[in-house]
Amino acid sequence: MIRCIVMLSVLVAATTACNVQRGRFVVSSDQVFPFSTPGGLDVVKGAPAEAFTGRVSGSDKNLLYVLLISPEFPKKSTSGIVFGEYSTTLIYTLNDGTRDIPVSFEWDRKNDTIAMGGRKFSRANGNVFVVRLDAEGKVVCQQIANLGPDGSPQQALELVRQKLPNDELVRKLTFK
Numbered sequence: 001m002i003r004c005i006v007m008l009s010v011l012v013a014a015t016t017a018c019n020v021q022r023g024r025f026v027v028s029s030d031q032v033f034p035f036s037t038p039g040g041l042d043v044v045k046g047a048p049a050e051a052f053t054g055r056v057s058g059s060d061k062n063l064l065y066v067l068l069i070s071p072e073f074p075k076k077s078t079s080g081i082v083f084g085e086y087s088t089t090l091i092y093t094l095n096d097g098t099r100d101i102p103v104s105f106e107w108d109r110k111n112d113t114i115a116m117g118g119r120k121f122s123r124a125n126g127n128v129f130v131v132r133l134d135a136e137g138k139v140v141c142q143q144i145a146n147l148g149p150d151g152s153p154q155q156a157l158e159l160v161r162q163k164l165p166n167d168e169l170v171r172k173l174t175f176k
Contacts, residue, residue: 020085023109025049025063026056027088030081033153036174038077039069041153042090044107061149063127064114065156066105068092070133071169086110094133101137105129116141128156130164 021027027046034040044064047056068077082089090105106115107123114121116131117139128144144163147156157173164170 021049021083021088021109023049023086024112025109027063027081027083027107027109028060030079030090032079034176035069036176037172039067039173040077041156041175042066042068042079043153043156044081044088044090049109062147062151063149064107064123065128065147065151065153066090067128067130067156067160067170068103068133069130069169069173070094071135092131099137101133103131103133103139105131105141114141114143128159130160130170 025046026049027044029046030042030044032040032042042065043062044066045060046063047058047060049055050057077092077094079093080091082091086109088107088109090107092103092105094101094103104116107113108115112123114123114129116129119141121129121141121143126143126145128147130142130144132140132142134140144160147159151159153175157175160170161167
């Protein structure tokens with residue numbers, strides 16, 4: 001009996017040590033699709049995960065769509081992704097010609113919530129977000145709607161245009 005418990009403990013430790021990500025989803029990557037004007041659409045890919053082991057239980061799908069825009073047209077921008085145990089953080093650094101402005105977007109994969117711009121959103125209410133940086137460097141995040149896991153970047157942009165029909169900046173966006 002003790003031998004069985006010890007072997008089970010070793011097995012649990014081995015499976016959890018190999019999988020850094022835990023929570024409802026495992027994120028595999030993100031890809032930024034740039035607009036012809038500064039900004040872009042970041043598509044985060046991953047799959048559902050088994051609760052205990054963190055092992056992937058499906059194939060990669062699009063889990064988040066983050067449209068990043070600024071009317072100030074940054075001179076340059078960089079992006080990165082941090083894979084935490086229970087969270088995934090998208091980090092963008094925008095430069096308006098005089099200063100770097102960091103913008104982060106954190107997905108708590110355990111609770112399936114998004115923290116951005118001082119607000120918290122449930123991803124169940126929408127996986128498409130518009131992140132806007134205003135002239136003062138303030139970040140404004142807006143949850144738009146749900147787009148299926150096989151949505152294209154163009155479909156995400158069209159959904160945002162549909163939900164924000166009076167937004168001139170969004171209406172003018174095109175991909176490179």
